[in-house]
Amino acid sequence: GNSVTQMEGPVTLSEEAFLTINCTYTATGYPSLFWYVQYPGEGLQLLLKATKADDKGSNKGFEATYRKETTSFHLEKGSVQVSDSAVYFCALIPSGGYQKVTFGTGTKLQVIP
């Protein structure tokens, strides 16, 4: 079946540090890949996505590149802020998957001033 594996947290960084959250997936064909973010007390919201190999999704200074050869979609940001503190979920929709999303377990990021 489909699965998403992401690094366990929590991840604690100082403000302006570089962020990487690793995500790898298992799926047949060419799934669409997503990063969702959940701020404290809120539901999830889409951060970025990529729908085919070598695509790069980007938003709010975050980036992730769809790597078919390594089945990865790592999230990066060059300089984190305190306001980026949240839980980040990697996810996929398989090709032809009727929008049924498979989520990773989430990685909590805490940014300290």
Added chain:
Amino acid sequence: DVKVTQSSRYLVKRTGEKVFLECVQDMDHENMFWYRQDPGLGLRLIYFSYDVKMKEKGDIPEGYSVSREKKERFSLILESASTNQTSMYLCASSPSSGSDEQYFGPGTRLTVT
């Protein structure tokens, strides 16, 4: 903006009670979803619906049922609540065509005592 609302942010129920969780979306989306979110397990799909009166089981449907009588409303029902159903419940919606982004409500934290 798309808005997904859930009837309660916090709910406390007793074992054996029948529990209704309501979700309403205002963007005329065809697809609606119920997830539960637990630490270390991420989001798991309980049920989803791609049309009025249509429903499909997700990954963990046992102990739950759903109802979708109107396009904008999707209800999750716990026929006889148990303590292992204590969790955060998230509702989401998405359109059938175009963007495959899911839009989430703020969640209902249910405690069964």
